[in-house]
Each structure stands twice: as C-alpha cells, then as structure tokens.
Amino acid sequence: MQRSTTRYTTWEALALHESVPADRWCVSRSDLKYLRQEVRKAIQSGEIRPPDDGSDAFHLSDNEFGPSIYTVNMQHIMPVTEKAGKVSWALMRHPDGLECDLFISHAWQEGVFEFLSKVLHSWPVRERHAWCCMLANPQNxxxxxxxQSPSSSPFALALRASNNVLVVPNRHCSIYTRLWCSYEAYVAHEAGKTILIARKSNRRRLIAAVVKTLLIGLLGVILALLLRLWRLTDKHTLVHHVLSITCMFVVLACFVASASLQRSDYRMVANRIGTMASCFLTAHWYNFHTFLGLPGFSKMWSLLEQRFLLLIMASYFCLMEVDRINCLxxxxxxxQLRTGFQGSIAHATCSKPDDAVRIHTEIGTQTKDVxxxxxxxxxAGMSTPTLRDVARAGVWIQDAGHAEIAVPGLALVPCTFIATLRLFATLIPFSSLQYMAWYYIVFQCLPILCRVFLIVVVCRSATDERCFILKMITKLCVVYLIFLFPIMVSMEWRKSQDAAGPLLTFAEAGLFLVTCGFSFRGMRGTLSLPGGRCLLQFFLTRSCDRKALLPVDSDSDTGSSASSPSSTHS
Structure with missing residues (x-):
C-alpha cells in the first residue's frame, strides 16, 4: 500500500481528523513492523534515549522490552508527526483511514518492543487493521x-467498530488499574466484544521442550533395540507380551494424565514418560492383526499402520508439550494482568479528575458486570458473552479460552489419512463386497466424513467455540482410549483381533458422531442439555477449582510502576 508523504498544516491536520471517522484511525501489521524498525534506528542514532528524570532507565541494547511507550511517544512519535503537520501517526501512514477490525487496549507503561512483540504474535488471523491509541490519536x-463524553470518544467509537479487543499486559501493573483501560473493558462488555490476551512468542521455550521430549523418546527406541539385540524380547514370547501390555498401559496412563492434569510439572513428566513408552513400542512392536487386508501386502501394511499409530502417539506427547508451554x-x-488489580475497576485511577468523573458517571451501576x-x-484467558453466560450458569471455566491442539490435530489429520486407507483396503477387493453388511461400510465412512465436518467447523467457529470444540475432542478421545485399552490388551495377548475389528469401527463412528453433535450445539446448546453443566465442565477444564470465578485478590507484589507523564490514555 502506498504510504502518504504529505505534509499538513495544523488546520489541515485538524480537518483531516474531522473528515476521517475516528474508528478509521488504524494501522496494519506491516505498520507495526515498520514502527519497530524505526524505533530501533532512533535508539541507535541517539534520538531515543533514557529521560533525564530517570522515569525510564532502559538499556540501549535491550531488544526485549525497550523504552516505554511514554518515552517513544515523547521522543519519536510526537517529533515525527510534528514534522508531518501534527496528524496522528496512523493518518500520516494512511490519510484515508483503514477499517477497524481489532482494538488494542494497553496502559502505556510497557516497553515498546514488549508491546509490539505481543501484539504481532497475538494478532488474530482474520483481522487486518488495528486501532491503537498511541498511534491513532494526534499526539501534538x-x-x-x-x-468530553467518553461514549463518543475515539476510544469508544473504535472499540464498537472492532471485532475483537486485544489486551496487552505489562510487567509493571495491570492495565485495569488505569481508568481508561477499565472504561474500554466496560464498552467491550456492553458491545458484546471478544476480549483476548496478547502474549509474546515463546518459540525458544517450545523448541527446547520438544527437543528434550524427543531425546527421551530416542532413549526408548534405543532401549527396545538393545533388548531385541540381546534376544530378551523375541517375537511372541511371554516377556515380549508383558512388555507390550505394560508399555500400552503406561502410554494410556500418560495420555489421560497429560490431558487431565492441571499442574505443569506433572504434565511434563507424563509427556516425557509417554513419549519414551510410545517410542519403545514403535521399535519393540510386532504386528498381530491385519486391518489393511490388501492381497499380498497384509503383513507389510498392517505393520506400517500399527507403527504409524504408535508414532502418532509419540507425536501426541510432543504436541502436548507445546500445549503445556503455551499454557505457561x-x-x-x-x-501480569492481575498485578495490582484489586478486583474491581472502582479502584482504577486516572490522571485527570474530570475524565474520572465522566467515566464513573457513564459506567454507573454496571461496575459489577464489568x-x-x-x-x-x-x-478463562478470554472473555466473551458466551463464556460469561456459561460462567454465570455455574460452570468453572479455568483456562477455557486456551486452545489445545495435540489430540484434535492428530485425530483430525493423520488419523483421517489412516481411516481413508483402511476404507480403500476394505473396498478394493470388490468380490468381497457381497459378503459385507452395508452398515459396516457406512460405519467406516462415517468417521472420515465427521472429521471433515469437524475441520470445517473448527475453521469457521468463533474463537471461544473453537477452544470448546478442541477441548471437547480431547476429552472424548480420552474416554475412547480408555474404552479401547482392554480391547487392545486382549488383541495383544491373544495375538488376534477376532471380532474386535467391527467393534472398534462402530466405536470410532460413535465417537465422531457424538463429537459432531456437541460441536454443532456449541457451549450454550450443550449447557441446555440434561446434565449439560456437568458435561460442559468436563469438556472445558482440567480441574474443578471452585475459586475460579471468585474476585481476584489484590497482588501485593505489584512490581515497580514506571512513573511517566500524563497522556490522553491515563
């Protein structure tokens, strides 16, 4: 997009802000990346430096936090926009304005690199432009x-026009100790907006956690190969079957624990033990039945399928590590959002008493709702009208807004591939179709169709409903594996699948039909079912913490709040 290089007079700048609606004073992701580059250049050239009053003693080499928004505003944004004729930074870049998709709520005390990192990393995929007060308002x-009227202020107009609100925490204090941020929460609540929490990238932590988990899995493979080399686990010996069943039990226990426990350290242990057991089984395994009955290829395809499933299970534990780190x-x-927040916006402060009076007057009796x-x-990690209604119904929503990708990702993608292969393997020998019941073929097709339906629903759902669907898939798959485990033990011990194949086919079809049903109903629809509150509780949370929705206690460790000059967002 072509950027404006026009220089305005003060009157032209005022006229531009009057002609362009306030909700269009927006920037794009590329604008924020450009701002980050410009701030770094300004720091290197000495244009941005720690203020003499000591209010922002940042290090010039600090690329993690950087100077505060106050400092960047005073030493970079205001001088740059002054040269452009005192227009806002957003309209300096886009004189015609941009449609508002995302509203960014922040307290100005965070470092600029901290702010930009969190916003860019957490920018919702479907949103194109964002309204941010430090860039939208003409600072000069x-x-x-x-x-004068908070309800007709640029903040309120932009927030009502947006689709989502992105809250940016900082290490100094909760943004809800600031009255204007609290007012933004009020407008978001009244307008039924989805409020999201921004977070910075944790790529390094993710890579480190996954690498450690994979190394532990490699130990499992080495152990299995050593046992085979020493001829301690020859095919179909008692030792082989006992080890197989024991490892299957360990994998199941770790699967359930990782999907159900709340404590991060317990989940880490479960993930690593589960990875080791899954990788051990992958190298230790001998095929004992043939799901893929291709003529002349039965044993090869059967072994390939079973080991692929074991690798999927090992991948599950690696992805659960990703979920665990993201949850942390x-x-x-x-x-950070709790730091200094005393449980109510009634305690929020504002540097301008007149603004405080107007805001409190407008919020009025809605304080408790906000x-x-x-x-x-x-x-929950997210605030939406649906989650608020669900919470009021008595459902504990701890971490309900945090998506879990491990089980759904594997159940909807690689397992769909296996199910499709299995279906083709069943249908290819056309001469055998006359001996098959029609409903058996239908029940093999149903899981594939249901998975496709779920993928579409997940992609098209609102953020809170998407989290619900992903968590629900995880919990139902846990139940399914608990049901499946005795059958798998029997098949391993007896070295035959016998009648278990059709039973597993019907069970899998039932699992995905139920999953599609709950996905279609959503949280509110599930809540309206008999026993819906218990079902929703089971799907949404890892633990039933009755303190989850009690008022937040004030945090005594509030950290040092950076003193700063007053601004239009204080």
Whole structure:
C-alpha cells in the first residue's frame, strides 16, 4: 500500500481528523513492523534515549522490552508527526483511514518492543487493521474536546467498530488499574466484544521442550533395540507380551494424565514418560492383526499402520508439550494482568479528575458486570458473552479460552489419512463386497466424513467455540482410549483381533458422531442439555477449582510502576 508523504498544516491536520471517522484511525501489521524498525534506528542514532528524570532507565541494547511507550511517544512519535503537520501517526501512514477490525487496549507503561512483540504474535488471523491509541490519536493536537463524553470518544467509537479487543499486559501493573483501560473493558462488555490476551512468542521455550521430549523418546527406541539385540524380547514370547501390555498401559496412563492434569510439572513428566513408552513400542512392536487386508501386502501394511499409530502417539506427547508451554505463557500474561488489580475497576485511577468523573458517571451501576467480565478474562484467558453466560450458569471455566491442539490435530489429520486407507483396503477387493453388511461400510465412512465436518467447523467457529470444540475432542478421545485399552490388551495377548475389528469401527463412528453433535450445539446448546453443566465442565477444564470465578485478590507484589507523564490514555 502506498504510504502518504504529505505534509499538513495544523488546520489541515485538524480537518483531516474531522473528515476521517475516528474508528478509521488504524494501522496494519506491516505498520507495526515498520514502527519497530524505526524505533530501533532512533535508539541507535541517539534520538531515543533514557529521560533525564530517570522515569525510564532502559538499556540501549535491550531488544526485549525497550523504552516505554511514554518515552517513544515523547521522543519519536510526537517529533515525527510534528514534522508531518501534527496528524496522528496512523493518518500520516494512511490519510484515508483503514477499517477497524481489532482494538488494542494497553496502559502505556510497557516497553515498546514488549508491546509490539505481543501484539504481532497475538494478532488474530482474520483481522487486518488495528486501532491503537498511541498511534491513532494526534499526539501534538489538543483532543480534549473529543474526550468530553467518553461514549463518543475515539476510544469508544473504535472499540464498537472492532471485532475483537486485544489486551496487552505489562510487567509493571495491570492495565485495569488505569481508568481508561477499565472504561474500554466496560464498552467491550456492553458491545458484546471478544476480549483476548496478547502474549509474546515463546518459540525458544517450545523448541527446547520438544527437543528434550524427543531425546527421551530416542532413549526408548534405543532401549527396545538393545533388548531385541540381546534376544530378551523375541517375537511372541511371554516377556515380549508383558512388555507390550505394560508399555500400552503406561502410554494410556500418560495420555489421560497429560490431558487431565492441571499442574505443569506433572504434565511434563507424563509427556516425557509417554513419549519414551510410545517410542519403545514403535521399535519393540510386532504386528498381530491385519486391518489393511490388501492381497499380498497384509503383513507389510498392517505393520506400517500399527507403527504409524504408535508414532502418532509419540507425536501426541510432543504436541502436548507445546500445549503445556503455551499454557505457561498464558499464565504469565494473566499474572501480569492481575498485578495490582484489586478486583474491581472502582479502584482504577486516572490522571485527570474530570475524565474520572465522566467515566464513573457513564459506567454507573454496571461496575459489577464489568468486573465480572474482567474476572472471566483472568480465569478463562478470554472473555466473551458466551463464556460469561456459561460462567454465570455455574460452570468453572479455568483456562477455557486456551486452545489445545495435540489430540484434535492428530485425530483430525493423520488419523483421517489412516481411516481413508483402511476404507480403500476394505473396498478394493470388490468380490468381497457381497459378503459385507452395508452398515459396516457406512460405519467406516462415517468417521472420515465427521472429521471433515469437524475441520470445517473448527475453521469457521468463533474463537471461544473453537477452544470448546478442541477441548471437547480431547476429552472424548480420552474416554475412547480408555474404552479401547482392554480391547487392545486382549488383541495383544491373544495375538488376534477376532471380532474386535467391527467393534472398534462402530466405536470410532460413535465417537465422531457424538463429537459432531456437541460441536454443532456449541457451549450454550450443550449447557441446555440434561446434565449439560456437568458435561460442559468436563469438556472445558482440567480441574474443578471452585475459586475460579471468585474476585481476584489484590497482588501485593505489584512490581515497580514506571512513573511517566500524563497522556490522553491515563
């Protein structure tokens, strides 16, 4: 997109802000990347430096946090926009404005690199443009008249026009200790907006955790090969079967524990033990039945299928490590949002007494509702009208807004591939079709169709419903594996599948039909079912913490809040 290089007079700048609606004073992701580059250049050239009053003693080499938004505003944004004629940074880049998709709520105390890292990493995929006060408002012009009525202020107009609100935590204090941020939460609640929490990239932690898990899995493979080399686990010996059944039990126990436990350290242990056991089984395994009955290829395809399933299970534990690290990151951001927050926006402060009076007057008796929306955000990691209604119905929603990708990702992609191969292997010998019951073929097709349906639903659902569907798939797959385990043990011990094949086919079809049913109903529809509250509780949370929706206690360790000059967002 072509950027504006026009220089305005003060009157032209005022006229531009009057002609372009306030909700269009937006920037794009590429604009934020450009700002990051410009700030780095300004720091290197000495244009941005720690203020003499000591209010922001950042290190010039600090690329993680950097100077505060206050410092960047005073030493970079204001000088740059002054040269352009005092227009806002957003309209300097896009004089015609941009449609508002995302509203960014922040407190100005965070470091600029911290802010940009979190926003860019957490930018919703479907959103194109964002409204951010430090870039949207003309910092060199007096916009006091625009703030006389909070409901008609640029903040309120942009927030109502947006699809989502992205809250940016910082290491100094909760943004909800700031009255304007609290007012934004009020407008978001009244407008029924989805409130999301921004978090920075944790790529290095993810890579480290996955590598450690894979190395432990490699130990399992080495152990299995050594046992085979020493002829301690020859095919179909008692030792072989006992080891197989023991490892299958360990894998199941770790699967259930990793999908159900809340504590991160327990989940880490379960993931690593599960990976080791799965990888051990992959090298230790001998095929004992033939799901893929291709003429002349039965044993090869059967062994390939079974070992591929074991590798999928090992991959599951690696992906669960990804989920675990992501959950830790969300927890850190939530902790920052709690810092200094006393449980109610009634305690939020504002540097301008007149603004405080207007905001409190407008919020009026809605304070408790806004507090509840914030508590849902802090508890679930997301605040939406649906989650707020579900929480009011008595469902504990701890981490309900955190998506889990491990089980759904594997159940919907590689397992679909295996199911399709299995179906073709059944249908290819056309001469055998006359001996098959029609419903058996239908029940083999159903899981594939259901998986395709679920993929479409997940892609098209709202963020909160997507998290619900992913968590629900995880829990139902846990139940399915618990049901499957005795059958697998019997098949391993007896070295035959006998009548287990059709039973597993019908069970898998039932699993995905039920999953599609709950996905179609969504959270509110599930809640309306008999016993729906218990079902929803089972799907959404790892633990039933009755303190999940109690008012948040004030955090005594508030950290040092950086003192800073007043601004239009204080």
């Amino acid at each position: 012009l007096d916009i006091g008249a625009l703030l 990151s969300w927890g850190e951001e939530t902790s 507090d509840y929306a914030i508590h849902v955000l802090l508890t």
